[in-house]
Amino acid sequence: GGKDKIDALGRLLTRILRHMATELNLNMRSDGYVKVQDLLKLNMKTFANVPLRSHTVDDIKEAVRKDNKQRFSLLDENGELHIRANQGHTLMTVESESLLKPILLPEEVQVCVHGTYRTNLESILESGLRRMRRLHVHFSCGLPTDGEVISGMRRNINVLIFLDVRKALEEGMKLYISDNKVILTEGFDGVVPVKYFEKI
Numbered sequence: 001g002g003k004d005k006i007d008a009l010g011r012l013l014t015r016i017l018r019h020m021a022t023e024l025n026l027n028m029r030s031d032g033y034v035k036v037q038d039l040l041k042l043n044m045k046t047f048a049n050v051p052l053r054s055h056t057v058d059d060i061k062e063a064v065r066k067d068n069k070q071r072f073s074l075l076d077e078n079g080e081l082h083i084r085a086n087q088g089h090t091l092m093t094v095e096s097e098s099l100l101k102p103i104l105l106p107e108e109v110q111v112c113v114h115g116t117y118r119t120n121l122e123s124i125l126e127s128g129l130r131r132m133r134r135l136h137v138h139f140s141c142g143l144p145t146d147g148e149v150i151s152g153m154r155r156n157i158n159v160l161i162f163l164d165v166r167k168a169l170e171e172g173m174k175l176y177i178s179d180n181k182v183i184l185t186e187g188f189d190g191v192v193p194v195k196y197f198e199k200i
């Protein structure tokens with residue numbers, strides 16, 4: 001039905017905006033925005049097997065509005081609608097400073113927690129939290145309540161790692177917050193060392 005089509009559109013938008021701009025020759029600004037009209041020209045199909053070209057600007061607006069983690073932002077500039085992913089990028093052309101707001105004081109953050117899986121824990125305790133393919137390690141600024149989704153962690157995680165925000169900031173780790181309230185950091189060279197874990 002319509003909902004599934006919009007869901008599938010949202011998933012494709014996530015993939016393109018986080019990971020594929022370069023290979024698709026898509027014009028992306030350093031703050032992650034691309035023109036919606038450029039997106040709608042791409043010769044791709046969504047996971048519902050619907051050609052991107054058959055979607056409309058209104059479909060894109062609906063996908064943005066209905067996204068359960070507020071993954072996207074829209075921007076109207078001189079009558080031209082732009083869209084970006086708020087976080088999760090792997091593209092080196094996206095600059096943290098223009099996409100994200102720096103966190104300067106520990107008081108700005110109540111909780112900072114990374115969700116992961118038991119199978120990763122041994123390795124994480126050995127080498128720290130790594131950003132893997134992405135530009136940043138992701139943290140949520142709260143915990144999911146009653147099976148709700150929360151931006152910044154997956155739904156089915158079974159281990160929580162809390163970051164000592166004060167210590168991290170004091171020692172010069174750069175922390176950022178995205179428009180959808182995900183806390184992001186490159187750590188030091190892509191790694192958040194174990195000594196910044198508050199508790200697990």
Ligand code: HQG
Pocket residue numbers: 069071088115116117120121123124125127128129130131132133134137138150151152153154155182
């Ligand atoms: C793990 C989803 C072994 C890390 C979520 C994670 C988030 C290690 C995985 C966003 C490790 C990386 C990001 C180490 C880290 N050894 N495993 N040293 N260091 N890991 O997808 O945080 O639905 O890059 O714990 O909600 O899972 O896509 O990061 O399990 O916001 O919008 O390596 O993706 O949002 O996986 O998820 P990811 P993530 P969306």
